Amino acid sequence: MSDAPLLDVTGVGVTYGGYVALDDVSCRVVENSIHALIGPNGAGKTTLFNVVSGLVKPESGSLQFRERQYTGLRPDQILVMGIARNFQQVRLFPVLSVIENVMVGCHSRLPRTSFRDFVLGPLGRDKVDRLARERAAEMLDLVEYRGDTKAPPSQMTLVDQRRIEIARALASDPQLLLLDEPAAGMNPAEASQLSEIIRKIRGLGRTVLLVEHNTRMVFSLADEVTVLSAGKIIASGPPSAVKSDSAVVTAYLGNV
Amino acid sequence: MFNSYTESLAVFFGINVLMAFSVYLPSSAGLISLGQGGFMAIGAYTSALLTAKDVPFALALAAGAAVAALIGVLVAAPAVRIRGIYLIIATLGFGEIVRILFINLEFAGGASGLSGIRPLTTLWYVVGVCFFVGLCLWRLRTLTLGRAILAVHEDETAAEAMGIKLLQTKLIAFGGGAAIAGLAGGLFAHYALFIDPEQFGFSRSAEAFLFVVLGGSGNPLGPVIGAAVVTLLPEVLRFLQDWRMSFFAVLLIGCAIWRPGGLVAARPPSRL
Numbered sequence: 275m276s277d278a279p280l281l282d283v284t285g286v287g288v289t290y291g292g293y294v295a296l297d298d299v300s301c302r303v304v305e306n307s308i309h310a311l312i313g314p315n316g317a318g319k320t321t322l323f324n325v326v327s328g329l330v331k332p333e334s335g336s337l338q339f340r341e342r343q344y345t346g347l348r349p350d351q352i353l354v355m356g357i358a359r360n361f362q363q364v365r366l367f368p369v370l371s372v373i374e375n376v377m378v379g380c381h382s383r384l385p386r387t388s389f390r391d392f393v394l395g396p397l398g399r400d401k402v403d404r405l406a407r408e409r410a411a412e413m414l415d416l417v418e419y420r421g422d423t424k425a426p427p428s429q430m431t432l433v434d435q436r437r438i439e440i441a442r443a444l445a446s447d448p449q450l451l452l453l454d455e456p457a458a459g460m461n462p463a464e465a466s467q468l469s470e471i472i473r474k475i476r477g478l479g480r481t482v483l484l485v486e487h488n489t490r491m492v493f494s495l496a497d498e499v500t501v502l503s504a505g506k507i508i509a510s511g512p513p514s515a516v517k518s519d520s521a522v523v524t525a526y527l528g529n530v
Numbered sequence: 531m532f533n534s535y536t537e538s539l540a541v542f543f544g545i546n547v548l549m550a551f552s553v554y555l556p557s558s559a560g561l562i563s564l565g566q567g568g569f570m571a572i573g574a575y576t577s578a579l580l581t582a583k584d585v586p587f588a589l590a591l592a593a594g595a596a597v598a599a600l601i602g603v604l605v606a607a608p609a610v611r612i613r614g615i616y617l618i619i620a621t622l623g624f625g626e627i628v629r630i631l632f633i634n635l636e637f638a639g640g641a642s643g644l645s646g647i648r649p650l651t652t653l654w655y656v657v658g659v660c661f662f663v664g665l666c667l668w669r670l671r672t673l674t675l676g677r678a679i680l681a682v683h684e685d686e687t688a689a690e691a692m693g694i695k696l697l698q699t700k701l702i703a704f705g706g707g708a709a710i711a712g713l714a715g716g717l718f719a720h721y722a723l724f725i726d727p728e729q730f731g732f733s734r735s736a737e738a739f740l741f742v743v744l745g746g747s748g749n750p751l752g753p754v755i756g757a758a759v760v761t762l763l764p765e766v767l768r769f770l771q772d773w774r775m776s777f778f779a780v781l782l783i784g785c786a787i788w789r790p791g792g793l794v795a796a797r798p799p800s801r802l
Contacts, residue, residue, distance in 0.1 A: 327691055328691075329687060329690075329691065348690065349687075349690040349691045350690050350691075350692075350693045350694055350695050350696070353691065353692060353693035354693055358691075358692075359691060361688065361691075365685050365687070365688040366688075367680065367681045367684040367685060367688070367689075368684055369680055369683075369684060369748075370677065370680060370681065370684070374677055377674075377677060378677055378678070378681050378689075378692050378694070379692055379693075381674050381677070381678060381692070381693055381694065382692075382693035384674055387673055387674065387675075392669065392673070395669060395672060395673075396669070400672070400673075402673075402674065403672060403673075406674070442692065443692075446692065446693055
């Protein structure tokens with residue numbers, strides 16, 4: 275492992291109309307860390323996620339992943355490169371079952387279906403299908419999803435839907451996992467279970483970049499915290515340092 | 531076994547099923563086409579001109595489908611960037627362009643059409659092609675491509691973020707639909723034995739679209755049922771004489787009210 279960060283965002287700027295969403299934002303995510311991104315609503319956290327995952331093209335600045343410039347790549351190319359994400363508003367595919375949703379996440383890592391598999395598939399001998407199913411089941415297990423895997427996701431609780439979405443992202447075997455408010459709508463017990471899952475994901479050698487409002491979870495979980503406010507980075511560092519930073523306290527945490 | 535009436539009815543039903551499939555495949559990726567008649571014309575003319583040169587029928591059919599697919603991909607490459615109603619208008623325009631193109635193509639008979647096509651389409655040929663296409667579409671649902679197509683239909687942003695190549699997936703779905711319409715055209719030409727551009731105009735495209743709307747687009751059985759109702763019901767209703775088409779219209783409106791998703795409901799994921 276080199277000293278270079280896994281993800282290196284340099285001087286990124288995004289404006290929507292006249293509104294400055296991100297202004298000269300730079301951020302380095304170290305490999306195999308849990309890096310949290312916090313800040314008040316409208317600070318630009320989700321915009322930064324969209325930039326990193328390619329859904330929004332930055333007007334200025336550059337993105338590097340494993341020391342490779344990737345600014346301007348399409349979202350599907352970025353996923354293949356090794357960055358996967360979930361969505362703040364859960365975006366599972368309604369007509370697909372839970373397991374099929376996660377199987378979509380495997381697509382980029384699956385071999386092509388051979389002619390033999392195509393013909394023998396109805397007899398249960400489609401190797402690609404079996405591979406995808408096994409991997410998807412494994413991912414659902416990893417996120418501790420215990421519900422019905424063959425039902426449509428809309429029948430599941432929001433908490434389970436979030437788990438399914440994390441499993442779908444993990445199925446693509448990402449080196450960097452972007453989690454946008456995964457604990458939103460969770461009770462404290464569920465949130466601490468999620469913290470354990472995130473630690474487990476890091477334990478598998480992956481890196482997690484996390485947007486979260488649950489500050490208790492963030493400060494107990496993260497190795498590194500970056501604070502965004504009004505499109506600018508106002509602090510970055512280990513949780514203990516950020517927690518006591520006066521600018522952060524004023525803009526976001528408040529005096530406790 | 532069949533008299534010529536039931537046989538011709540069965541052949542046209544089979545060809546309609548293929549046309550319904552040709553709308554169904556792109557529609558499952560969210561691409562609604564009102565120009566499938568144009569692809570049918572391309573398949574019909576290509577294969578008829580080839581069999582006139584003594585090319586074997588199966589090869590001529592495949593060539594018709596391939597040319598239709600190629601043109602489908604060329605048309606779709608710019609067109610799939612637009613969505614919904616705009617794509618419908620673009621495909622509608624394409625159908626008209628093809629019709630007018632064939633009116634002006636002298637070597638294809640121009641406006642007076644192409645006659646003396648060899649009678650090569652048999653009922654079993656049609657049944658075979660229908661089954662082949664139907665099985666492929668049914669199988670598609672459990673393939674990565676099929677899931678990708680559905681994912682694109684459901685949520686393009688999420689699909690792209692999960693690594694699905696949007697443009698490629700849409701082009702395959704649209705090109706595949708065009709190929710199926712091309713097959714239908716080839717079978718049609720060698721059964722009708724005479725083709726002219728007017729047979730593949732807007733009403734043909736609209737009819738194919740109707741099969742899917744009526745039958746439902748949730749799984750491949752929907753288009754089959756839709757084609758069956760539209761093809762066979764007017765025959766069954768002959769006893770109503772002058773009121774036949776009026777009754778049919780009322781039936782369609784009734785379907786729109788009580789079964790807006792189509793006659794065949796989408797297969798729920800839980801049964802897969």
